[in-house]
Amino acid sequence: MARVTLDHVTKRYEDVVAVNDMNLDIKDGEFVCLVGPSGCGKSTTMETIAGLTKPTEGTIHIGDTDVTRLPPKDRGVAMVFQNIALFPHMDVYENISFGLRLRNYDKEEIDRRVDEAADVVQLEGMLDREPNELSGGQQQRVAIARAIVRNPDVFLMDEPLANLDAKLRVHMRTELQRLHKELDTTIIYVTHDQAEAMTMSDRIAVLNAGELQQIDPPLVCYNEPTNRFVAGFIGSPSMNFVEGNVVENGVETDNFEVGFDPAGIPSLAVGDQVSLGIRPEDVYLVDQIEDPDAPHLTDRIDVRTDVLEPMGDEIFVYLLLEEDQETSMEDQGMAGQLLMSVTPDTEIEGDEDVDVVLDRSKIHLFDTATGEALAHGVADLTGIGSEPAAGEVESDS
Template identity: 75%
Template sequence: MARVKLEHVTKRYEDVTAVDDMNLDIRDGEFVCLVGPSGCGKSTTMETIAGLTLPTEGEVYIGDREVTRLPPKDRGIAMVFQNIALFPHMNVKDNISFGLRLRKYDSEEIDRRVQRASDIVQLEGMLERMPDEMSGGQRQRVAIARAIVRNPDVFLMDEPLANLDAKLRVHMRTELQRLHKELETTIIYVTHDQAEAMTMSDRIAVIDSGELQQIDPPLVCYNEPANLFVAGFIGSPSMNFTPGRVTDGGFTSESYDIEFDPASLGLSPGDSVTLGVRPEDVYPAEQRASVSDPSMTIEARTDVIEPMGDEIFVYVVTTDEMEMDFEAAEAGQLLMSVSPDSTIDVDQDIEVVLDRSKVHLFDDETGQAICHGLSPNAQTGTTTETETEAGDDD
């Protein structure tokens, strides 16, 4: 096991900055997911840790060693890639033990490590099989076992489940959590799938355009996003956003108004802000008695309904927006999650309320969070671990 630390790491490719002044401190034995959209720099960050890419600036530490210029073989790491890349002419045992045989381990030690790794990833009775005789999930477990036998200080996993079908991905997520619990080893996992990150990791590092946006436990990223990007990226379906401005009585937009005391949040009338609320915090008005801190009612009309089995997603458009063009109507749209026994129908005039205790405000100019909750006990701009680590010179 080992701590992994990046200090002011930057990677440039001519006029493109793939990673920009990255400060990241991953604790010994921690499972951290690097998440973000395609091209955000998460794989480049992983490759820099692995030694496959040299940073333009900054230092990389694994354990107590600076490894910035060390080759991958000397860093105490093992990697599992999206492309499983097993040798098709070798059976499972030979694939798992290939690296050990290259390093001239004796046969007794090889057998011991292969047996332990195969037990951990549940490959009992499959060691003599060829790769083409196995399912995708079984082949992925072989690739993980090949990494385990090296007894690395750090596991680096770059979207290892991306090529599996949806059901198998869910199963392998559980397997990886069991693996982490069994090995108690530092795991850094790259994915663009925020559902994987939410379910598996101790902390999530959200990256956009090469910059670290927030690193915190999954529920902190979900409930207290540091900025607009994190709020929109973490959570499926995404958070609702409505641009507007501050008035003496709260928030106003072309779609609806929400009442609160701006002075309690350090806001002034005329400030441009964006209001965010998650679909599960939008309710039909008849349920307001069960809402922690309901807003005033908002008149709306249902637009699209998506039954999901355990819930129904209802897209509603505020009544004032219905006669506008498509883009304007979309800006006034709210996604609401209701119970599966709801009788709401398409093109129905309804009233909705927001739970003000779960409403977020973001600064339009910087995108940074102003507060999480508009109740009297609202939590203003959270100091996240991103900010703490950026100032940590330990």
């Protein structure tokens, strides 16, 4: 095991900056996922750690050793790639032991390490098989075992499950978690799959355009995103965003208002433009909640249902906001709509007028200009509660 530290690492390719001033501190024995859209720099970051790419600026430490200029073989790392790259003419034993044989380990030591690795990845009894006799998941286990036998300080995994089918990916996620627990080693894992990152990681490092946006435990990235990019990238389906302006008693959008005291957010001032974010599971049909006038909920919002997507355990419902109800989702894109998640037994149809409310404790505010997060939840801000619903009389007390 070893700690991995990137200190102001930058990688340029002529006029393209693939990684920009990257600072990462990965703890000994930690499982960290690098996630982000295609071209965000996650694989380049991995390659600089492995030694396959030299950084233009900055330093890389593995443990107490500065490995910035060391070749890959001297860094104490082992890589598992998206392309499994097994030798088709070698059996499982020969594939796993290939690196050890190149380094002239004695036969007894090779046998011991191969047997231990095969036991860890559950390949006992398969050492004499050819790769074409194995399933996709078994082939991936061979690639992982090939890395294990080297006893590396750090495992580097670059989308190792991307070529597997969906069911097998879920199974292999569990296998990798078990592997990490059993080996108690440092793992750095590149993926674009949020499910992999959320379920396996101790922490997620979210990258965009070569820059680190946030590195935190999965639920922190989900519940307290540092900026709008992280909020929109983490979570499937994505967070809803609605543009609005700060007024004296909250935020006003083109279609609804959210009441709270802006003074409770020091960086907020009346007139500021903000993006209001709310996840689909925090949008509720009024007919489905016990107290639609509860203080943590917004006023009712008139919407019309557009497209329904049954997913088995839930239904995704695309809602057209009042001003845009005459414009289909196809014509207006993501503007003027909300996505709501409801239970599969919900009686709801397309082109139906309904009322919804938002959970103010789950509303996020982001600066429109910078994208930086301003607040995570506005229900507890003093001064303003939810405005009374239509027809409700406020108490004089």
